[in-house]
Amino acid sequence: MKRAAKKVADIVARVEERIGHTFAHAERLERALTHSSLRNPAGGNYERLEFLGDRVLGLCVAELLFEHFREASEGELSVRLNQLVSAQTCGEVADELGLHEFIRTGADVKQVADKRMLNVRADVVESIIAAIYLDAGLEAARAFIHRHWKPRAFAEDAARRDAKTELQEWAHARYGVTPVYKVTDRSGPDHEPVFKVAVEIEGARPASGVSRSKRAAEQAAATAVLEREGVWQANAGKEND
Secondary structure, eight states: OHHHHHHHHHHHHHHHHHHTOOOSSHHHHHHHTBOTTSSSOTTOOSHHHHHHHHHHHHHHHHHHHHHHOTTOOHHHHHHHHHHHTSHHHHHHHHHHHTGGGTOBOOTTOOOTTSGGGHHHHHHHHHHHHHHHHHHHOHHHHHHHHHHHHHHHHTSTTTTOOOHHHHHHHHHHHHHSOOOEEEEEEEESOTTSOEEEEEEEOTTSOOEEEEESSHHHHHHHHHHHHHHHTTSSOOOTTOSBO
């Protein structure tokens, strides 16, 4: 028991160092790192924290965009916001921090660092944001968010539109048709499904995307076509096939 407690304390200390926040209540961070597949964890899993963290992230990023892009329209602000709070961006932050090393999962969840598990890593980032918020308030959460999201807010592709919307407009203009999305495979356990979706456009080669939700897989498939056709510049690390 003492050895297990020491191991948890070591994990907490290492994560605190990486995220730049020392918790007054370390159990909040432990919970933020615990996936629902782990049976009967003492402090519960991160699902409720993820819910709260998503809202805190959205507020702080919206505030950041409102303050720094004073000439942007509501539409442009929405595009920027959606890009910055996406699972892709949250997953990138998780990977920068190396959080996959510390996520606690059940035996049936393997290889959290795998690209197909990006959504799990994204969920953990949102959960950590909530844990920081509950532990030390909005200012502490905002500081963490600004540190990792502010540089992204000013990146060249930060205002890139939703992939499915972009692809639909491109397909209409190029071929006069609407893209069709089909689920071609579903794998993984019920609590952690993985979907493979193909997008078909009459006149163009199909493409596919893989993710934990059908919607995200559709976005990945649309992105694959846009990058292949040169509409968007390819971005390494995308969760596409």
